[in-house]
Amino acid sequence: xxxxxxxxxxxxxxIVMFGITVFTNNSLYALSSLxxxxxxxxxxxxxxxxxxxxxxxIVVYTGAVMALYAxxxxxxxxxxxxxxxxxNPKLMFLLxxxxxxxxxxxxxxxxxxxxxxxQYPVHPEWGNAQDVGVVLFTKYLIPFEVAAVMLLVAMxxxxxxxxxxxxxxxxxxxxxxxxxxESQTLKKDxx
Amino acid sequence: MSLNAYLILSAILFLLGMVGVIxxxxxxxxxxxTEIMLNAxxxxxxxxxxxxxxxxxxxxxxxxxxxxxxxxxVGLGLLILLYKKRGTIDLDxxxxxxx
Numbered sequence: 001x002x003x004x005x006x007x008x009x010x011x012x013x014x015i016v017m018f019g020i021t022v023f024t025n026n027s028l029y030a031l032s033s034l035x036x037x038x039x040x041x042x043x044x045x046x047x048x049x050x051x052x053x054x055x056x057x058i059v060v061y062t063g064a065v066m067a068l069y070a071x072x073x074x075x076x077x078x079x080x081x082x083x084x085x086x087x088n089p090k091l092m093f094l095l096x097x098x099x100x101x102x103x104x105x106x107x108x109x110x111x112x113x114x115x116x117x118x119q120y121p122v123h124p125e126w127g128n129a130q131d132v133g134v135v136l137f138t139k140y141l142i143p144f145e146v147a148a149v150m151l152l153v154a155m156x157x158x159x160x161x162x163x164x165x166x167x168x169x170x171x172x173x174x175x176x177x178x179x180x181x182e183s184q185t186l187k188k189d190x191x
Numbered sequence: 192m193s194l195n196a197y198l199i200l201s202a203i204l205f206l207l208g209m210v211g212v213i214x215x216x217x218x219x220x221x222x223x224x225t226e227i228m229l230n231a232x233x234x235x236x237x238x239x240x241x242x243x244x245x246x247x248x249x250x251x252x253x254x255x256x257x258x259x260x261x262x263x264x265v266g267l268g269l270l271i272l273l274y275k276k277r278g279t280i281d282l283d284x285x286x287x288x289x290x
Binding site: 003004007011014015018019021022027030031034037038041044045047048049050052053056057060061064065068069072073075076077080083084085086089092093095096097099100101103104107108116118119120121122131132135136139140143147150151153154155157158159160161162164 | 192196197198200201202203204205206207208209210211212213214215216217219220222223224226227230233234235237238240241243244245246247249250252253254256257258259260261262263264265267268269270271272274275279280281283
């Protein structure tokens with residue numbers, strides 16, 4: 001009973017939140033509703049006995065990724081309205097819906113009516129976190145290391161990409177120096 | 192709840208993300224929509240992992256989360272670079288080779 005109520009409550013909440021994210025014109029609303037949706041998604045992980053995954057979802061997604069988005073939005077004018085002109089919106093809507101359904105069907109099809117044996121079975125007496133740790137650090141050690149390296153590379157890449165031309169700190173300059181710099185860049189842009 | 196209920200929910204969320212990816216012209220919204228799609232897949236993987244008593248689904252969900260985090264780091268860097276260059280985050284502005 002509890003699971004049914006929780007499932008329907010959280011599915012409605014998640015769908016509404018992600019709907020706001022997809023259809024709103026305000027980036028700030030989109031960001032906040034996306035963060036709320038991520039929190040609600042973690043509820044499904046707790047319902048599915050994937051406690052560790054739920055905690056990771058809250059920490060990584062709503063903690064790190066959303067903070068990164070909010071931080072990135074400071075660098076550009078995120079609240080400016082982007083003109084979204086689509087020649088045939090209804091056709092676009094229909095096509096995207098159909099293609100998404102087809103993708104889901106393709107991925108779900110092998111699961112239906114086939115005998116799947118558990119390669120790494122769950123041990124209920126261990127608890128989820130320990131179970132995940134044992135499998136992750138024995139069977140999936142190399143993918144784990146590769147993921148760690150990939151995260152490092154992506155982080156350095158992101159810093160280098162975003163940090164270009166940030167070698168001048170405005171807070172250390174005087175007003176005159178800033179004015180001189182601004183007029184210099186303006187001249188360069190006009191060329 | 193049955194496995195089908197979770198898979199249907201995952202399909203609905205994935206569909207929402209797909210609609211966002213195809214419909215939106217704001218690059219930031221495009222990133223948000225990809226996050227929605229990745230999360231939808233994560234729900235499906237966790238559900239399959241539970242109903243078949245197998246931990247592989249949860250492992251894949253972890254790696255998907257890692258990939259999503261690195262995608263955000265690189266994608267936001269590129270987005271900031273594009274904004275510095277063009278002054279806008281409109282997707283149509285990226286078309287520099289109109290056929």
